[in-house]
Amino acid sequence: MGLDYKYTLNLPQTDFPMKANLTSKEEKILEWWESIDLYHYVLEQREGCPVFVLHDGPPYANGHIHIGTALNKILKDIVVKYKTMRGYRTPYVPGWDTHGLPIEHQVSLELGEKIKTMSPSDIRKKCEEFALKFVDVQREEFKRLGVRGDWNNPYITLKPEYEVKILEVFKALVEAGNVYRSTKPIYWCPRCRTALAEAEIEYKDHVSPSIYVKLKSVEEPDLFVVIWTTTPWTLPANVGIALHPDYPYSVVRVGKERWVVARQLLDAFFREVGVNSYEPVGELRGQDLEGKEFEHPLFEDRRSRVILADYVSMETGTGCVHIAPGHGEEDFVYGHLRYGLPVLSPVNEEGVFTEGAGKYKGMFIESANEIIVDDLRKKGLLVHASKVTHSYPHCWRCKGPVIFRATEQWFISVDKNDLRKRVLEEIEKVKWIPEWGKNRIRSMVEERPDWCISRQRVWGTPIPAVRCGECNEAILDARIIDHFLKFVEKEGADAWFERNLEELLPNDFRCPKCGSSRFEKMLDTLDVWIDSGSSFEYIVTREDHPFPLDMYLEGSDQHRGWFHSSIFLSVAKRGRAPYKEVLTHGFIKDELGRKMSKSLGNVVDPMEVVRKYGAEILRLWLASSDYFNDIKISMKIVEQQAEVYKKIRNTFRFLLGNLYDFDPERDKVPYDRLLPIDKWALGRLQEVIRLATEYYDSYEFSKVYNLIVKYCTVELSAVYLDVVKDRLYVEAKDSSYRRSAQTVLHEILLALMKILTPIMTFTMEEVYSHLHEKDRKYLTVQAEYWPEYREEFVDEKLLEDFERLLEVREDVLKALEEKRQQDVIGHSLDAEVILRPKNREIELLLEEYRDTLEELFIVSKVRIVEGDECEFKGNAVEVTVRHASGEKCQRCWKYSEEISWGDFPGVCPRCAAVLRGERR
RNA sequence: GGGCUCGUAGCUCAGUUGGUCAGAGCGCACGCCUGAUAAGCGUGAGGUCGGUGGUUCGAAUCCACCCGAGCCCA
Numbered sequence A: 001m002g003l004d005y006k007y008t009l010n011l012p013q014t015d016f017p018m019k020a021n022l023t024s025k026e027e028k029i030l031e032w033w034e035s036i037d038l039y040h041y042v043l044e045q046r047e048g049c050p051v052f053v054l055h056d057g058p059p060y061a062n063g064h065i066h067i068g069t070a071l072n073k074i075l076k077d078i079v080v081k082y083k084t085m086r087g088y089r090t091p092y093v094p095g096w097d098t099h100g101l102p103i104e105h106q107v108s109l110e111l112g113e114k115i116k117t118m119s120p121s122d123i124r125k126k127c128e129e130f131a132l133k134f135v136d137v138q139r140e141e142f143k144r145l146g147v148r149g150d151w152n153n154p155y156i157t158l159k160p161e162y163e164v165k166i167l168e169v170f171k172a173l174v175e176a177g178n179v180y181r182s183t184k185p186i187y188w189c190p191r192c193r194t195a196l197a198e199a200e201i202e203y204k205d206h207v208s209p210s211i212y213v214k215l216k217s218v219e220e221p222d223l224f225v226v227i228w229t230t231t232p233w234t235l236p237a238n239v240g241i242a243l244h245p246d247y248p249y250s251v252v253r254v255g256k257e258r259w260v261v262a263r264q265l266l267d268a269f270f271r272e273v274g275v276n277s278y279e280p281v282g283e284l285r286g287q288d289l290e291g292k293e294f295e296h297p298l299f300e301d302r303r304s305r306v307i308l309a310d311y312v313s314m315e316t317g318t319g320c321v322h323i324a325p326g327h328g329e330e331d332f333v334y335g336h337l338r339y340g341l342p343v344l345s346p347v348n349e350e351g352v353f354t355e356g357a358g359k360y361k362g363m364f365i366e367s368a369n370e371i372i373v374d375d376l377r378k379k380g381l382l383v384h385a386s387k388v389t390h391s392y393p394h395c396w397r398c399k400g401p402v403i404f405r406a407t408e409q410w411f412i413s414v415d416k417n418d419l420r421k422r423v424l425e426e427i428e429k430v431k432w433i434p435e436w437g438k439n440r441i442r443s444m445v446e447e448r449p450d451w452c453i454s455r456q457r458v459w460g461t462p463i464p465a466v467r468c469g470e471c472n473e474a475i476l477d478a479r480i481i482d483h484f485l486k487f488v489e490k491e492g493a494d495a496w497f498e499r500n501l502e503e504l505l506p507n508d509f510r511c512p513k514c515g516s517s518r519f520e521k522m523l524d525t526l527d528v529w530i531d532s533g534s535s536f537e538y539i540v541t542r543e544d545h546p547f548p549l550d551m552y553l554e555g556s557d558q559h560r561g562w563f564h565s566s567i568f569l570s571v572a573k574r575g576r577a578p579y580k581e582v583l584t585h586g587f588i589k590d591e592l593g594r595k596m597s598k599s600l601g602n603v604v605d606p607m608e609v610v611r612k613y614g615a616e617i618l619r620l621w622l623a624s625s626d627y628f629n630d631i632k633i634s635m636k637i638v639e640q641q642a643e644v645y646k647k648i649r650n651t652f653r654f655l656l657g658n659l660y661d662f663d664p665e666r667d668k669v670p671y672d673r674l675l676p677i678d679k680w681a682l683g684r685l686q687e688v689i690r691l692a693t694e695y696y697d698s699y700e701f702s703k704v705y706n707l708i709v710k711y712c713t714v715e716l717s718a719v720y721l722d723v724v725k726d727r728l729y730v731e732a733k734d735s736s737y738r739r740s741a742q743t744v745l746h747e748i749l750l751a752l753m754k755i756l757t758p759i760m761t762f763t764m765e766e767v768y769s770h771l772h773e774k775d776r777k778y779l780t781v782q783a784e785y786w787p788e789y790r791e792e793f794v795d796e797k798l799l800e801d802f803e804r805l806l807e808v809r810e811d812v813l814k815a816l817e818e819k820r821q822q823d824v825i826g827h828s829l830d831a832e833v834i835l836r837p838k839n840r841e842i843e844l845l846l847e848e849y850r851d852t853l854e855e856l857f858i859v860s861k862v863r864i865v866e867g868d869e870c871e872f873k874g875n876a877v878e879v880t881v882r883h884a885s886g887e888k889c890q891r892c893w894k895y896s897e898e899i900s901w902g903d904f905p906g907v908c909p910r911c912a913a914v915l916r917g918e919r920r
Numbered sequence B: 001g002g003g004c005u006c007g008u009a010g011c012u013c014a015g016u017u018g019g020u021c022a023g024a025g026c027g028c029a030c031g032c033c034u035g036a037u038a039a040g041c042g043u044g045a046g047g048u049c050g051g052u053g054g055u056u057c058g059a060a061u062c063c064a065c066c067c068g069a070g071c072c073c074a
Helices: A022-036 A038-045 A067-085 A101-117 A120-144 A160-175 A232-237 A263-273 A329-338 A355-360 A365-378 A416-429 A436-447 A478-491 A528-533 A535-542 A562-574 A606-612 A615-624 A635-657 A676-697 A701-730 A736-756 A761-769 A796-821 A840-848 A850-857 A909-916
Strands: A179-189 A201-216 A223-229 A240-243 A248-254 A257-262 A279-285 A293-295 A303-308 A320-323 A382-395 A403-412 A431-433 A466-468 A519-521 A549-555 A579-585 A831-837 A861-864 A877-883
Touching (some): A022 A038, A022 A761, A067 A579, A067 A606, A101 A120, A160 A179, A160 A535, A160 A562, A201 A232, A201 A365, A223 A320, A240 A329, A257 A263, A257 A279, A263 A382, A528 A562, A535 A549, A535 A562, A549 A562, A606 A615, A606 A635, A615 A635, A635 A761, A676 A796, A676 A850, A701 A909, A796 A877, A840 A861
Parallel strands (some): A549 A579
Antiparallel strands (some): A201 A223, A240 A320, A831 A877
16 A cells, blocks of 8 residues: 555654653752752742641661661652642751760771770760761762752751750750659660660570579568579669569478469479479468568578569569569669668679678679579578570670669659650640551550660760769759850850860859869760750751641651650640651561561662662652551562553653643633543543542552552553544644643643652653643742642533443453454454443443544444344443454544545545644 | 551552452553554453451451561560
């Protein structure tokens, strides 16, 4: 035939490439954002608009970002960008947490032995350098992910202006009287010689001695209580024996003695200690022995008193628990606080026994274990000794076992001034997403003990406390803090280490207890949770933000971490919660749902994903996941998103390509003149906008993702775009048929682009740059407004009709496939379709839309019959498929009986009219 | 050991108050097209809804227990 009408068609034209080349494209887009100062540009476009502040929780600056921090920052970015498009002014100031043990530890490893010759302020300088280096590293990595924020002006906890805020928050607590000095058993690492926070503890298996010891009653010399312990070295500090108040205890005769052991542990106990002949002779309750005294197993001049405690376990041991308030949290709470037993802790900071330990003085506690056991054996009080492997607290720094040791520390009283109660009230006012977050943080706040805030460490915010040189009183005074703050403003908190105490104290300062003016500087630093927990105070004053802040968004571990410290400090300083809404996400696991760890070799590096696939794919992966729970990642899972990305990208390419000649002002067709199929597509788009908005509002991004992916593949690619090709390509460029379709494609393009901007932030920027100039009001798509749901575009009846028409279409497609398998047809345009409606309703429907059926099914001819049965039985219609009669139009490929051979040979009447310029 | 959370096709997710709820997309298989072309279209095969009991006329959906995983504690 050789007749080529291709050049007469309006085929898509676009520079928008099919292949993304994300890695390099993203770099270019990042440069563009940099060049227009994206962050401030977008803020300027929302001048005077209501403000929405997502306050960034500061990551710890001691390494590269990992997949979890990437997840967190991308989620925040999606929220911020969505809110911007909804018309909010959305300042977003990233922050970093920079003080604390991990950095000090890493720096001390780098310095090695040299550290011993360095002054505290020299070590602090090294720590600062280290922290700022990783602030820079992480900043670049976060930016690379496409996160928009005030990167040139972040908040950093080591900066003087921030330290001032930490100390101001702290001062509020000091003034309110919530900070006190106390002896309390706390975790202590004898190797690092430091107090450890609960967060600095790791539980690992440890082999300990397991000994059963009997204590002799003072009143009845044949009566013994048997205790079990895995820390013999704590026995010198023993002052009590705890029994459960409710569970029954048996009195058992063993030889000439009577032993007290919990009834339900009797069998296990005697089996364990290898005693076969015993005889129960009585039973008692904990109350029966409450207050009774027993002889101390090691020191003859001391006694051990029975107390009751409901935490006593009936699972292991004897149900009688050795109490040493100086060496255990619960021992302290029950023994000291409830029963007033003394707190003994005759162990120095290196784990060596002191005076109070009598003959054991000078021994390292672990070496003393054996000797103590030996002494017990000699005294005939050792019932049994063996070894046990159990989970035991270890130091996160040196990995060695830690001990509980009573030391003098600064504490924040959680209950003074009803602080805890007020925090609990505030928790109720916050919106927790998901909802269970509220119960989680509530129970944590309800049960938490007082907050130990002092660290015997160099790298932190100094606690400006002094010790009286006369009476030895430790003094923390608001006046000292105020005076110190003047130095901090100018030179940072380093001043505490660098300046003389005379300068640091107000001139007339005297010891409130003895009036002395001789003081000694105390060098403890603050728990870093005070640093980060004070961030609300810094950001609110620096940016003049409305308080409370709108949202905090972190991993669910922060219910005990940052959300927790922030709300306590905020209630103390400002009387209310710092946030209105708290959104939490889960953790990232490998493809088998296991935790990521170096040892398992299943760690996915976010920057590796970025290098290999692009940040956009990482963002898309995140959007596809239900991040409220733990989510899985692996290169295979990421790869899947690369496929989805291509699909979405090609949809945009098609839309752009078919709008190359569409001027939105000139060519738009009014709604009432749109063809039915176009009206339907426009109506469906409204539904997509409505749902997407709903899902974004509830932060359910995976629902947005599923909605959009399905929309692009099913609704657009497989139906609407496929169907509308005929009109776009074949009809005259400026015809109403083509402009009608383009009008809707244009609406779809803009809406889809905007809906995806928070997630596919790079690609939508690229799409934006390919838009008609009249569609680009801003320099960046990020400043655009959210697509509007237009009710006037929703024709309910039409939408319902099309829902049924599409069911008919499914039947037709199945019938076509059957014939395709039989080689009757290839392309669907080869076919003529004969339909037999299953009922009157469908018959009327088909009649009504008679003129759109061929287009909708993409076939050459559709006939509707009543009588004869058809070959294919569908759900809505029966279908017979035949090869279309007539000849194939060389231009539009539809078969026609009236192919002309005049001016335009081989062409159907429609195409001939188009070519003659008669069809508009 | 305790508190909280999770467990639906190979993958990512839907499944409102228990009764067409066993679904979607991707991937896979087979085929079509060659005017979205390192694209596009069609058809199809995949799950006893972690397991076991129970409540109910009826449960992925309610209860109990168990298994597995995670976070936070001890």
